[in-house]
Amino acid sequence: MKNKLVAFILGCLSVCIPAWAHHSFTAQFDGTKPVTLKGTVTEMEWINPHAWIHMDVKGADGKVVSWMVETGSPNILLRRGFTKKSLEAGTEIVVQGYMAKDGENKINGGTVTFPDGKRLFLGGSNPDELPPSK
Amino acid sequence: MNYRYRLIALAAFAVTVMMVSAQPAAKTATATKTWKQPMTPWGDPDLQGVWPSTSMIQTPMERDPKLGTRAVLTDEEVAQKAARNKQFARIETGSANGRVPIAAGWFDYGKPNRQASLVVDPPDGRIPPLTPEAQVREAARKKQWDEKKDSPDTWLDLTTWDRCITLGPVGSVLPFAYNNGQQISQGPGYVVFRNEMIHEARVIPLDGRPHASPQVRSWMGDSRGHWEGNTLVVETTNFNGQFFIGSQGGGFGDSGAVATDQLRLLERFTRVDDDTINYEVTIDDPKTWTKPWKIAYPLRREANYDYIYEYACHEGNIFMHDALAGARANEKKAAEAAAQKGVK
Amino acid sequence: MGGKPNLNGIWESLSTANWDLQDHSAYAGPMWELGAIVAVPAGQGVVEGGLIPYLPSAAEKRKQNFANRRSADPEAKCYLPGIPRATYLPYPFQIVQSDKDLLFVYEYATANRQVNMGKPREAVADSWMGMSNGHWEGDTLVVDVTGLNGKGWFDRAGDFASDGLHVVERYSLTDRDHVAYEATMEDPKVFTRPWKLHLTLYRRVEKDSQLLDFKCIPFAEELLYGEFRKQPGK
Numbered sequence: 274m275k276n277k278l279v280a281f282i283l284g285c286l287s288v289c290i291p292a293w294a295h296h297s298f299t300a301q302f303d304g305t306k307p308v309t310l311k312g313t314v315t316e317m318e319w320i321n322p323h324a325w326i327h328m329d330v331k332g333a334d335g336k337v338v339s340w341m342v343e344t345g346s347p348n349i350l351l352r353r354g355f356t357k358k359s360l361e362a363g364t365e366i367v368v369q370g371y372m373a374k375d376g377e378n379k380i381n382g383g384t385v386t387f388p389d390g391k392r393l394f395l396g397g398s399n400p401d402e403l404p405p406s407k
Numbered sequence: 408m409n410y411r412y413r414l415i416a417l418a419a420f421a422v423t424v425m426m427v428s429a430q431p432a433a434k435t436a437t438a439t440k441t442w443k444q445p446m447t448p449w450g451d452p453d454l455q456g457v458w459p460s461t462s463m464i465q466t467p468m469e470r471d472p473k474l475g476t477r478a479v480l481t482d483e484e485v486a487q488k489a490a491r492n493k494q495f496a497r498i499e500t501g502s503a504n505g506r507v508p509i510a511a512g513w514f515d516y517g518k519p520n521r522q523a524s525l526v527v528d529p530p531d532g533r534i535p536p537l538t539p540e541a542q543v544r545e546a547a548r549k550k551q552w553d554e555k556k557d558s559p560d561t562w563l564d565l566t567t568w569d570r571c572i573t574l575g576p577v578g579s580v581l582p583f584a585y586n587n588g589q590q591i592s593q594g595p596g597y598v599v600f601r602n603e604m605i606h607e608a609r610v611i612p613l614d615g616r617p618h619a620s621p622q623v624r625s626w627m628g629d630s631r632g633h634w635e636g637n638t639l640v641v642e643t644t645n646f647n648g649q650f651f652i653g654s655q656g657g658g659f660g661d662s663g664a665v666a667t668d669q670l671r672l673l674e675r676f677t678r679v680d681d682d683t684i685n686y687e688v689t690i691d692d693p694k695t696w697t698k699p700w701k702i703a704y705p706l707r708r709e710a711n712y713d714y715i716y717e718y719a720c721h722e723g724n725i726f727m728h729d730a731l732a733g734a735r736a737n738e739k740k741a742a743e744a745a746a747q748k749g750v751k
Numbered sequence: 752m753g754g755k756p757n758l759n760g761i762w763e764s765l766s767t768a769n770w771d772l773q774d775h776s777a778y779a780g781p782m783w784e785l786g787a788i789v790a791v792p793a794g795q796g797v798v799e800g801g802l803i804p805y806l807p808s809a810a811e812k813r814k815q816n817f818a819n820r821r822s823a824d825p826e827a828k829c830y831l832p833g834i835p836r837a838t839y840l841p842y843p844f845q846i847v848q849s850d851k852d853l854l855f856v857y858e859y860a861t862a863n864r865q866v867n868m869g870k871p872r873e874a875v876a877d878s879w880m881g882m883s884n885g886h887w888e889g890d891t892l893v894v895d896v897t898g899l900n901g902k903g904w905f906d907r908a909g910d911f912a913s914d915g916l917h918v919v920e921r922y923s924l925t926d927r928d929h930v931a932y933e934a935t936m937e938d939p940k941v942f943t944r945p946w947k948l949h950l951t952l953y954r955r956v957e958k959d960s961q962l963l964d965f966k967c968i969p970f971a972e973e974l975l976y977g978e979f980r981k982q983p984g985k
Contacts, residue, residue: 297557300557300729301726301729301730301733318723320719321723322720322726323726345514348716348718351716356876357877374734375733447849455849455852560981561976562972562976570972572966572968573966592849592852593849594848594849597759599847599854605861606863607861607863607964610847610856610962616959617959625966626966627964714865714872716878717879719879722830722902731980734981
């Protein structure tokens with residue numbers, strides 16, 4: 274069963290877009306260019322169809338560069354009690370994703386975690402965790 | 408690119424842990440003797456409220472062919488499905504294999520249930536075959552889609568969902584990984600069916616007036632309703648023949664097709680208890696499918712889903728910019744690389 | 752309706768507010784190619800006192816908006832119009848009212864908004880149409896709108912506010928087919944003081960009058976994305 278799973282994953286990269294992706298992931302992002310960003314939130318833009326986290330990332334050369342991270346529809350978060358006040362400017366986060374094809378400093382938010390490894394947006398991202406009961 | 412994988416993934420990814428602890432599967436609810444249909448002050452059955460499709464996310468559009476005409480899953484089948492979906496969800500969140508996932512987990516998960524498919528007619532739970540002319544149309548559309556979707560020339564190469572125009576009236580109410588909200592509002596002589604994604608509100612007059620002229624066609628069509636007992640029956644015509652009906656409404660699922668302007672929808676809304684409306688829609692387009700087919704499932708109230716938040720898709724459609732600008736950037740790079748080769 | 756005035760019906764403004772909220776002579780439109788079709792007719796303003804009381808920096812921004820209106824007006828892009836603009840666009844809207852619920856359905860861009868008539872809800876995130884909480888004061892429907900995102904305009908002339916805008920609307924039936932509409936705007940980041948607009952809403956009394964969706968995105972895509980289309984031969 275594990276081998277079948279591995280084969281599925283390997284055959285899956287740009288095809289097995291999760292249910293949330295209503296558009297072609299590969300039209301917007303480059304699946305061959307994974308990126309990890311560590312930086313500070315400057316703003317969370319609560320727009321549809323994707324909310325965007327804006328963050329400042331300090332490069333190896335010491336220069337601070339601003340990045341945009343694509344996340345999901347804000348409507349789900351709002352219903353889970355996550356509001357415009359929940360991710361404050363100045364918060365440190367680590368983001369993994371893939372680069373935008375148009376060359377801008379933009380990635381999709383594959384994983385969004387705090388420096389201690391705790392995932393942002395709990396209740397939805399961890400399959401081993403039960404969502405909060407109502 | 409094989410979209411059947413995408414469909415499997417779609418059905419599978421949408422599920423992990425149950426929203427509440429596992430419950431016995433919900434059959435389509437029937438009104439009990441003790442429940443009484445509330446009425447509005449002007450005497451119409453009261454269907455007001457927010458009725459999301461979330462609880463049905465785990466149910467695929469079409470039935471596994473192995474099940475034949477069996478519309479209800481066994482407990483064992485439900486448990487197997489849940490276990491498989493949990494494994495796929497681990498892929499999605501990256502915890503299974505260390506590979507970077509696509510999304511940070513922004514999904515609703517639905518409830519385990521025994522309904523084998525959303526399609527309930529034909530009896531095998533599968534969408535009927537396309538007409539010969541529709542097969543030709545769809546083959547051409549899919550070819551265009553496959554060629555252009557990762558590098559669109561213009562916005563017309565992408566779906567009506569990518570463009571934030573509409574999911575169509577059927578796509579808007581189908582269960583999906585997020586934004587399943589629907590709201591019913593009522594006034595004397597009217598019912599309004601309002602969906603969250605993409606913020607349409609279908610105003611349904613109940614006074615028996617004729618449909619708008621056939622020269623007036625639109626994306627959401629022209630709806631007319633009446634009551635049969637406590638059931639709201641809505642007939643919608645005057646479509647513009649430009650949107651997809653199928654598993655996602657977006658246009659890149661395997662099952663489904665772009666309907667023509669001959670499309671006619673017949674919906675029935677029946678409230679069976681305080682928290683459930685049984686919804687069904689018959690899809691009839693003789694130029695696309697060889698016979699009409701029907702989707703049916705319950706819409707269920709949820710404790711934290713009593714308000715429809717705004718889903719302003721078009722206003723924030725950064726994807727459209729990125730997809731087009733990205734395609735142009737790649738073309739430019741390819742052209743420059745080719746020119747360099749020429750120079751050398 | 753539920754002991755309150757019945758606002759059910761299809762309504763439309765007949766004012767010049769959507770062209771330009773303030774008093775104005777006729778002036779040229781943003782593109783000469785359509786001549787008189789896009790020109791702006793003279794209008795008696797709907798603003799109480801005549802002028803919108805902009806802060807000096809905001810008055811500058813308004814001038815820039817006006818100069819850029821051909822591409823900067825959210826209406827041209829088919830963006831959701833916000834409140835109060837949705838009320839006086841040149842398209843009808845429908846109020847669907849029961850004893851417990853109130854919904855506004857606008858023809859333009861399939862905009863719609865629920866007016867929450869129960870316990871007021873806070874706007875947990877900003878939006879184009881805002882968060883509307885309503886209650887009755889005698890026979891007047893009072894709607895309190897917050898959580899607007901500051902990206903909408905008030906008209907085609909570039910009048911605007913920030914995301915700090917707070918709007919209070921008042922709807923009163925003056926007779927069966929007319930509603931007196933008033934909106935008070937407050938935004939200390941943009942205006943020196945609160946200000947009001949007044950206009951009349953007319954019931955669409957034609958037989959079988961109905962809304963027809965105006966899904967305008969297909970007509971705005973060239974404007975928004977045209978520069979990124981693939982050029983032939985490239």
